[in-house]
Amino acid sequence: MDVRAEILRVATRLFATRGFDGTSLQSIAEEVGIRKPSLLYHFASKEQLRLAVLDELLARWSDVLPRLLMAAAGGEPRFATVMREAVGFFAEDPDRARLLVREILDRPDDMRVRLDKYVRPWVDIVADYIRRGQESGEVHELVDPEAYVLQIINLVVSGVAAAASLQGGLLPADSERGDPTQRHARELVRIARYSLFRAPEEGEEARPPARRTRSELRANEE
Amino acid sequence: MDVRAEILRVATRLFATRGFDGTSLQSIAEEVGIRKPSLLYHFASKEQLRLAVLDELLARWSDVLPRLLMAAAGGEPRFATVMREAVGFFAEDPDRARLLVREILDRPDDMRVRLDKYVRPWVDIVADYIRRGQESGEVHELVDPEAYVLQIINLVVSGVAAAASLQGGLLPADSERGDPTQRHARELVRIARYSLFRAPEEGEEARPPARRTRSELRANEE
DNA sequence: CCTACCGATCGGTAGG
C-alpha cells in the first residue's frame, strides 16, 4: 500500500543490520517487492534515503525524550521507572540503537550537529536537575552532571545495540536471575542509580519491568 | 620497510574510520604506496586482511586484559587505577574501540565466538572477585557480577569509540573540570566505582590524571 | 611487487 513507508521500514532494518555501505539499493528494492529504479522514484538518491531514515528515527526520539527526561525531575523515587522506559524505548526496536551507533561511527560530523540540536538541550535540563539534587544532598557531590547524563545515554544506546547484535551471548542463562536481556537491563538501571544517588532505595531496581516474583527478588538479595 | 605491517596499520585505521565495506583495497594500497595486486600478494583476499587486522587487535587485548583484570583483585584502593588503565588502553588508540564496536555490529556471530573465547574467561574471574567483595561487605549486595563487568566493558569501549568519532563534541569546554576527554574518563571511573562499592573513597577519582596516568601507561608498556 | 585485465555489482538515468 504505502510503498514509501515500506521502503523506509526495510531500509531502516537493513542499514541497522548491515550498515549503509553494506546495503545495496537492489537489496532494499527486492525486499520491498519493486525494482531499483522505482525505489529511486521515491527517494532521489541513496543519500536521500539515508537522511529520510535518520530523520524518522530522530523525530521519534524527539517525541519520547522530552517526556522521559522531564520525568527524571521526580528524583530518586521516579528514577528507576524513567530509566526502564528509556531502556524499553530502545530495546523495543533495537534497530534504533544500532543505527544511532553506526551513524556516530560513519558520519560523526553530521551526527555531532544532529545530537547537538536534538539531544543537548535535554542533557542540559537533566544536568540542572542533578545539580539541584546535589544541593539538596540527594545526589553525590562528585557527579559531573553533563558527563554523567552522556555516559548513561551511551550506556543505554550502546548496551542495547550490542545486546541486539550479540543476542545476549556473553551472559550465560541463569534461571535465578532471569534471561540475559533482563539481567543487563536491571544491572544497567542499578549502575545508573547507585552512581547518582547518595542513598539508593535498596531493592527497587530489582523489579523486572512487568511481572515479578518473590523468588526473583530473593535471588537478587542473596 | 615492513610492507605487511604497514598494510595492517593503514587497514586498521581505515576499517575503524570508514568501516570494512566502506574501505576499498584500492584506498588502502594507495596510502601504503603500492598497487592493489601487490596488496593481494600479502593478503590473499580482503576477508583475510580483515581477519589479520582483528587478530592483531585481539592479541594485544589479550596481552593487556589479564594483567588489568587481575589487578582488579586489589579491591577498592586499586580500583580507580585499574579503571584508568583500561580507559587509557583504548583512549591511547581509539581505533581499537571503534573497530571492536563495528565488528560487533557487522559480524555479530564471529564476534560472539571471539569474545566468548578471549573475554569471557576474564569476566568470570572478575565476577568471582566481586562476589567475594559482596561476602566481605565491601561491594553492594545487589550487584549482578557478570552483568556489571560487561556493562563496564561496554561503557569503556563504546565511550571511547563515540568520543573518538565525535571528538567530545557534546561536552562543552569547562575550564574548571578540564577538557572533555578528561571529564568523560573521570566520570566513567566514578560511575563504575560508586555503583560497585558500598563506601567509595571520596575525592580519589577527582584528581587530575594528566601526568600520573601517562607515566603509569608508559610503565605498563615496558 | 608490477601491468593488464576480468566479471560482477554499484548508484543512478533515459524514456516510457
Added chain:
DNA sequence: CCTACCGATCGGTAGG
C-alpha cells in the same frame, strides 16, 4: 512503477 542501459568501481586473477 517498469525495461534497458550507463560509467565507475569493486574484489580478484593472469602472468611476469
